[in-house]
Amino acid sequence: MIRRTMNQGQPGAGMQRRDFLKASVAASGGLLIGFHFPGISALASAQQSPANTFMPNAFVRIGTDERVTVIVNHSEMGQGVYTSLPMLLAEELDADWSKVGFEPAPVDAKYNHPAFGMQMTGGSSSVWSGLEQFRQAGAATRAMLIAAAAQQWNVDAATCRTESGAVLSGSNRKLTYGHLAAAAAKLTPPEHVQLKDPKSFKLVGKPIKRLDTPEKLNGKAEFGIDVKLPGMMTAVLARPPIFGAKMKSFDDTRARSMPGVRKIIAIPAGVAVIADTFWQAKVARDALRVEWDEGGMQTFDTGKMMQDFRERAKSPGSSVRKDGDAAAALASAAKKIEAVYEVPYLSHLMMEPLNCTVDLRADSCEVWTGSQFQTVDRANAAKIAGLAPEKVQLHTTFLGGGFGRRANPQSDFVVEAVHVAKAAGVPVKVIWTREDDMAGGWYRPAFLHAIEGGVDASGNAVSWRSRLVGQSIMAGTPFAAMMMKGKEYDPASVEGVDDLPYAIPNVAVESHQPEINVPVQWWRSVGHSHTAFAVECFVDELAALAQKDPYQFRRALLQKQPRHLGVLDLAAQKAGWGKPLAKGMGRGIAVHFAFGSYAAQVAEVSVSEGRVRVHRMVCAIDCGEYVNPGIIEAQAEGGAIFGASAALFQELTFENGRLQQTNFHTFPVMRMNECPEIETHIVNNHEKAGGIGEPGVPCAAPAIANAVFAVTGKRIRRLPIRMTEAV
Amino acid sequence: MIGFSVNGKRVNLDVDPSTPLLWVIREQLGLTGTKYGCGMAQCGACTVHINGDAVRSCVAPVSRAEGKAVTTIEGLSPDLSNPLQRAWLEEDVPQCGYCQSGQLMSAAVLLRDKPKPSDEDIDEAMTGNICRCGTYPRIRKAIHRAAEMVAKGGAR
Numbered sequence: 065m066i067r068r069t070m071n072q073g074q075p076g077a078g079m080q081r082r083d084f085l086k087a088s089v090a091a092s093g094g095l096l097i098g099f100h101f102p103g104i105s106a107l108a109s110a111q112q113s114p115a116n117t118f119m120p121n122a123f124v125r126i127g128t129d130e131r132v133t134v135i136v137n138h139s140e141m142g143q144g145v146y147t148s149l150p151m152l153l154a155e156e157l158d159a160d161w162s163k164v165g166f167e168p169a170p171v172d173a174k175y176n177h178p179a180f181g182m183q184m185t186g187g188s189s190s191v192w193s194g195l196e197q198f199r200q201a202g203a204a205t206r207a208m209l210i211a212a213a214a215q216q217w218n219v220d221a222a223t224c225r226t227e228s229g230a231v232l233s234g235s236n237r238k239l240t241y242g243h244l245a246a247a248a249a250k251l252t253p254p255e256h257v258q259l260k261d262p263k264s265f266k267l268v269g270k271p272i273k274r275l276d277t278p279e280k281l282n283g284k285a286e287f288g289i290d291v292k293l294p295g296m297m298t299a300v301l302a303r304p305p306i307f308g309a310k311m312k313s314f315d316d317t318r319a320r321s322m323p324g325v326r327k328i329i330a331i332p333a334g335v336a337v338i339a340d341t342f343w344q345a346k347v348a349r350d351a352l353r354v355e356w357d358e359g360g361m362q363t364f365d366t367g368k369m370m371q372d373f374r375e376r377a378k379s380p381g382s383s384v385r386k387d388g389d390a391a392a393a394l395a396s397a398a399k400k401i402e403a404v405y406e407v408p409y410l411s412h413l414m415m416e417p418l419n420c421t422v423d424l425r426a427d428s429c430e431v432w433t434g435s436q437f438q439t440v441d442r443a444n445a446a447k448i449a450g451l452a453p454e455k456v457q458l459h460t461t462f463l464g465g466g467f468g469r470r471a472n473p474q475s476d477f478v479v480e481a482v483h484v485a486k487a488a489g490v491p492v493k494v495i496w497t498r499e500d501d502m503a504g505g506w507y508r509p510a511f512l513h514a515i516e517g518g519v520d521a522s523g524n525a526v527s528w529r530s531r532l533v534g535q536s537i538m539a540g541t542p543f544a545a546m547m548m549k550g551k552e553y554d555p556a557s558v559e560g561v562d563d564l565p566y567a568i569p570n571v572a573v574e575s576h577q578p579e580i581n582v583p584v585q586w587w588r589s590v591g592h593s594h595t596a597f598a599v600e601c602f603v604d605e606l607a608a609l610a611q612k613d614p615y616q617f618r619r620a621l622l623q624k625q626p627r628h629l630g631v632l633d634l635a636a637q638k639a640g641w642g643k644p645l646a647k648g649m650g651r652g653i654a655v656h657f658a659f660g661s662y663a664a665q666v667a668e669v670s671v672s673e674g675r676v677r678v679h680r681m682v683c684a685i686d687c688g689e690y691v692n693p694g695i696i697e698a699q700a701e702g703g704a705i706f707g708a709s710a711a712l713f714q715e716l717t718f719e720n721g722r723l724q725q726t727n728f729h730t731f732p733v734m735r736m737n738e739c740p741e742i743e744t745h746i747v748n749n750h751e752k753a754g755g756i757g758e759p760g761v762p763c764a765a766p767a768i769a770n771a772v773f774a775v776t777g778k779r780i781r782r783l784p785i786r787m788t789e790a791v
Numbered sequence: 792m793i794g795f796s797v798n799g800k801r802v803n804l805d806v807d808p809s810t811p812l813l814w815v816i817r818e819q820l821g822l823t824g825t826k827y828g829c830g831m832a833q834c835g836a837c838t839v840h841i842n843g844d845a846v847r848s849c850v851a852p853v854s855r856a857e858g859k860a861v862t863t864i865e866g867l868s869p870d871l872s873n874p875l876q877r878a879w880l881e882e883d884v885p886q887c888g889y890c891q892s893g894q895l896m897s898a899a900v901l902l903r904d905k906p907k908p909s910d911e912d913i914d915e916a917m918t919g920n921i922c923r924c925g926t927y928p929r930i931r932k933a934i935h936r937a938a939e940m941v942a943k944g945g946a947r
Contacts, residue, residue, distance in 0.1 A: 140887075141887055142885075142888070142924045273883050274883055276885075280885040280888030282824065282869070282871060283822065283823065283865045289827065298818075323807065341814060341818045342827075343807075343814040414889075415887065415923045416889045417828070463887060464826070465889060498830055698883070698886060698926070702924045705927065706925055727830075734925070735918045736913065736914055736920070
């Protein structure tokens with residue numbers, strides 16, 4: 065989501081600001097430990113307030129009942145952070161894993177992302193940004209428990225060791241962490257702690273089962289949509305049918321008299337029907353007659369937009385990268401080729417539609433939602449509530465998928481719920497129908513890549529020029545200043561092509577950034593979701609132009625990129641690249657670097673009666689140092705399926721300003737019967753940790769498209785794949 | 792008044808008979824394990840059993856349950872002892888978890904009808920249940936594993 069850049073992305077950079085640890089006795093008598101950053105006094109004030117037992121700035125709580133609760137500052141949206149981050153802490157603590165649990169962190173500056181400076185989940189960054197944080201917290205806690213035991217036994221702490229939730233000394237002394245918690249809490253935290261040698265890890269690096277699985281199998285896991293408060297009502301909104309449209313008037317004669325309907329009010333986001341139950345609110349919402357001032361988007365048409373994109377691509381854009389002279393090299397190339405790749409707007413389409421529950425009081429506001437953007441959501445909720453942010457408590461529930469949508473720079477789904485709560489006078493939950501969610505905007509932007517390239521007489525690539533046309537995600541957000549500083553283009557638009565890894569002497573990358581009033585946002589793998597498609601398909605086209613094998617052609621151009629080469633070779637080898645396939649089957653390959661990790665995929669497909677079927681996908685992933693290979697495998701598989709869904713099926717189109725897709729039948733997701741066999745191979749090394757939530761997505765589309773070429777000899781230049789459009 | 796049983800417990804509700812069973816289960820009965828995903832029987836997140844049949848409760852009016860036995864995810868087994876739940880645990884299936892109640896309820900009917908399901912049987916029974924996180928490969932493995940458990944007599 066948010067790009068990891070060289071200067072801010074160093075894992076643990078924030079930890080250098082840590083100067084000391086503080087611990088305190090929790091009301092339960094257990095030990096609370098956390099990091100205290102200079103200039104932040106929240107911990108001190110919390111200590112004066114014994115009622116506030118879940119103290120901010122704390123990452124672990126040990127109860128006298130031996131429970132070790134790890135407080136996690138990243139949201140669980142399926143990517144496994146409620147397991148991988150506790151594993152890091154438990155590893156250094158030598159906790160008994162069967163006693164370890166998790167708890168979502170409240171919103172507090174001390175839970176800020178160490179690299180991004182706010183509490184948030186995105187950019188495939190949770191594990192690498194939490195590596196130091198959670199390990200340090202575990203190690204410091206362990207040191208204090210040892211000190212407490214040493215005191216009791218009156219022995220030198222150096223003679224003590226820890227094992228599975230207990231401190232031991234000699235052959236007959238043993239005290240469990242629960243027994244030691246209260247005494248340890250009275251001690252001063254150590255200034256420095258020694259972290260374990262990774263060679264001695266017992267948990268980290270193993271496919272430990274996820275902690276959140278049991279409650280996801282019996283209906284107990286609470287998602288935002290499941291929140292229930294006493295006296296709560298449910299609201300459904302009539303939303304503008306066209307982006308930018310404003311409500312002119314509404315007629316609620318019928319809706320008002322329908323059963324269960326309590327209030328119907330206009331808010332900036334539309335007209336809200338507040339009723340006793342969702343169904344009553346929904347039926348009454350559908351009975352509203354709203355007149356809209358349609359604004360300027362009533363003629364918006366995605367077909368015409370792409371025509372405009374094609375025109376724009378004919379002229380130079382803002383320069384993103386310029387190595388050598390791509391135009392001159394192209395002019396003198398022995399063979400050249402140009403291709404235009406197009407990708408559509410896409411919906412995140414989380415299984416759990418957007419929702420938010422708000423209990424607004426005179427001097428407080430509580431919000432329950434599946435947020436990826438706690439700091440931003442709290443601040444925006446506070447603004448609407450007319451309260452200081454500290455008066456707003458945001459409870460992060462499980463997220464029924466996020467994929468970037470629940471990290472909205474304007475907190476759209478939170479802000480409107482606070483507006484509704486203001487009018488309701490009781491706690492209220494706003495639920496978006498699937499159709500509301502799909503039409504609600506904040507899509508992956510549509511993009512066009514016009515690429516020209518050439519090879520010399522020996523088939524060596526000598527020139528590459530990419531021109532990208534598409535909306536900026538960052539422009540107009542609070543992050544624009546930071547992310548686009550001094551640049552005429554949005555780094556999130558060009559990521560994945562600006563760092564083209566292939567050894568081509570003349571490279572030009574240019575960006576056009578049209579302004580269109582369709583709200584766009586980061587969608588799982590952001591810019592990489594389209595740049596990998598264009599780049600990896602075009603490399604394949606260049607290989608064909610050079611009459612070389614697409615795998616070997618890439619290899620030759622990646623000789624100075626060992627980690628690209630590593631995953632490329634691994635995927636090719638495991639897939640049996642070059643070995644014969646059944647008749648009618650073809651293989652395609654792609655490799656891509658994103659979010660600190662390297663991924664390659666080989667897809668095997670067949671094409672029959674115009675329908676592409678993916679039979680097998682072999683994924684190789686190098687995410688450096690890793691925590692839980694089981695979770696990595698799941699993310700690599702899930703990422704491949706997410707990418708394949710988009711490549712095969714998904715497109716949002718607009719006619720007369722109106723979205724043409726409404727639900728899963730018109731915006732399909734890959735289903736069980738369409739799902740290929742997937743295998744994942746993880747590179748084992750000690751490189752700096754990278755991300756895993758997103759890197760599995762980008763290669764799927766180009767690997768499949770290149771496999772289609774291998775079977776049919778036809779190129780796919782537009783997503784979703786339609787054989788009628790292949791060239 | 793509409794009367795039916797939910798997870799073995801008799802309920803009588805004063806509710807508009809056209810209300811989808813899903814919302815009655817979630818809001819009136821407070822059983823929120825059954826999920827809303829699409830409202831048009833496209834995604835399967837709302838799957839429950841009515842007299843043993845897998846039903847998309849988002850499009851089934853509550854009147855359809857009249858006099859019948861409804862089972863929700865909460866009734867599959869209270870203690871995760873159902874072989875499917877055990878297999879789901881062993882394969883570490885869920886990611887976000889939102890669709891998994893529906894997946895399990897569809898798989899339960901499949902296993903009852905076909906104790907040794909083939910991959911084709913799994914495709915047929917499970918294709919109505921969408922998982923956006925992409926847990927299908929693990930769901931497939933877990934169903935096979937659950938079938939083995941049942942075959943070995945380790946579970947009912």
